[in-house]
Amino acid sequence: xxxxLRLSLAMERYDRTQPLLDGRVCPExxxxxxxxxxxxxxxxxxxxxxxxxxxxxxxxxxxxxMARSRGAPFTAIxxxxxxxxxxxxxxxxKQAGIGSPKDLIGKRVGLNTYQTTLSVLAKGDxxxxxxxxxxxxxxxxxxxxxxxxxxxxxxxxxxxxxxxNIEAMLESGGVDALVLPSVPRPVREGSPNVGYLFPDGKSExxxxxRRNGFYPIMHVVxxxxxxxxxxxxxxxxLYDAFEAAKQVCYGEYARDPNWGHLAWGYQEFRAQxxxxxxxxxxxxxxxxxxxxxxxxxxxxxxGLIDRSLDPEELFASSLLDS
Numbered sequence: 518x519x520x521x522l523r524l525s526l527a528m529e530r531y532d533r534t535q536p537l538l539d540g541r542v543c544p545e546x547x548x549x550x551x552x553x554x555x556x557x558x559x560x561x562x563x564x565x566x567x568x569x570x571x572x573x574x575x576x577x578x579x580x581x582x583m584a585r586s587r588g589a590p591f592t593a594i595x596x597x598x599x600x601x602x603x604x605x606x607x608x609x610x611k612q613a614g615i616g617s618p619k620d621l622i623g624k625r626v627g628l629n630t631y632q633t634t635l636s637v638l639a640k641g642d643x644x645x646x647x648x649x650x651x652x653x654x655x656x657x658x659x660x661x662x663x664x665x666x667x668x669x670x671x672x673x674x675x676x677x678x679x680x681x682n683i684e685a686m687l688e689s690g691g692v693d694a695l696v697l698p699s700v701p702r703p704v705r706e707g708s709p710n711v712g713y714l715f716p717d718g719k720s721e722x723x724x725x726x727r728r729n730g731f732y733p734i735m736h737v738v739x740x741x742x743x744x745x746x747x748x749x750x751x752x753x754x755l756y757d758a759f760e761a762a763k764q765v766c767y768g769e770y771a772r773d774p775n776w777g778h779l780a781w782g783y784q785e786f787r788a789q790x791x792x793x794x795x796x797x798x799x800x801x802x803x804x805x806x807x808x809x810x811x812x813x814x815x816x817x818x819x820g821l822i823d824r825s826l827d828p829e830e831l832f833a834s835s836l837l838d839s
Contacts, residue, residue, distance in 0.1 A: 522547050522748055526755070527554040527561050528575040528738075532769075532777075533798065534598055536762040544758035546750065557699070563663055565739060566591065573740040573755060575599070579634040579816060581737055583664045585831055586822040590742040594752050595802045595832050595839055596759040599736035601698060602725060603639035605718030608701060608711055613693035618647035618714065625655045627683045627692035630662050631674055632821055634735045634812075635698040641815030646725065651819065657692050659683030669820040687711055698735070723792060731808040732797055737831075745833060752833035760800055767796075801839035802832060 524544075528534050530553040536542040538551045552571070554561045565574035566584050575598050576591075584591060609615045613624065621643065628636040640656075643649035652671040659677045668674055677683050687695040688703040688710050695701060703711045715721040726732065738759065744751060769776045774783035789797060799805060809828040817825045829837055 520546075522751065523550065524548070524572045524744065524751065525550040525552060526573045526738075527552045527565065527571040528598060529553070529555060529561075529736075531598060533763045533766040534575075534759075536765040537758060541765060542758055542762045544754040546754055547758075549758075566663070569741055571741075572744050573738060573751075575736050576739045577634045577663075578734050578737050578812060579632050579637050579821065580663050581739055582813065582816055582826070582831065583632065583666065583821050586824070586826060587664070591739040592742055592745055592752075592833050593737040593739045593831050594756045594759075594836055595805060596738045596756055596800045597734045597736060597798070597805065598738065598759070599734075600732045600798065601635055601638075601735050602718075602722035602733060603635060603642045603696070604715045604721040604725065605713065606635060606698060607639060607694060607696050607714040608687060608704060609694045609714050610687055610690050610692070611710055611712050612690060615694060615714065618643055618649050621649050621694060621714075622653045624693040625657050625675075625691075627657045627659060627677075627687060627695040627697075629683070629697055630658050630660045631656055631668070631819075632662055632664065632666065633698065636696055637815050637819060637821065638733050638735075638812065639696040640819060641811070642725075644818075645815075646728075657683070657686070666821050669818070672820065726793065729807075729811070731805070731811075732793065734805065734808055734812065740833070749835060752835050756800065756836055756839065763798060763800070802828060802837060803839065 524547050526549055530538060538553055543549060556562060561574060562576045562580050564570040565576055566580055566589060581593055615621060630636060640651055644651055655673045655675060657675045657677060683695060684701040684703060686692045687701060688708050770786045806828055813826055816822050
């Protein structure tokens, strides 16, 4: 029997990663221990970046970028299993008088953490796309930061008291707005006190895509350096496996109009392809360079990294031509 390297891989259970989790896709030369590990609860990012609990893991782009710039022993492959636009994930208290992005100036805006990838994206988008300066908002964070940093001069950051909940504060008016990568409880429960900064978030995000040409990256896949140093081929094997799993996912949507539970899922699948092409979740460095450069610039201007890294510095050398 040919040798196969046993390797643990932690990731969220998405339609695009399910083929790896259920064994339909297996990386060549690897005996994969595929683990469905959520971030909340689960703290997948910290378990990888702080404790090296897995050989490879899906991690926050922001946390990885910060860790990499500080010399952490991990290297990513250009695979991006989670993406989000910021616009549909900015919620407002309806009594705060917020009708447009500029109304956030002078307000208190809640964040999961200052360095959460969606927080970085939303702060950057508000500044670059909607003229809301970083220094003109008080940022209220609900959790302890994963990696320590020094914020830029003039940026105001407050920590929610331990007994407070940032989602409840949105409903009560303790914060005027909230940026969150998951739907907050008051929104899920239909609270009349909360709404969206952009009521038609889909149209706003489609306009953003047409202006910028990319679907913003949230997560990457990081591999422990000790694994790569002994097995340089692992980076390519995992990259190819994630690409194959994604293609299985696309095939399911294209083949079966009832594969997902959404009644008009197939129509949305076709409409998305008309706008974003046949591969709206591209892997590889070349097709994501502008996307990555934008986020790196946001991170640098927000004080999370001390220099603006080149995208090539983030990824395994064997995949720089991807």
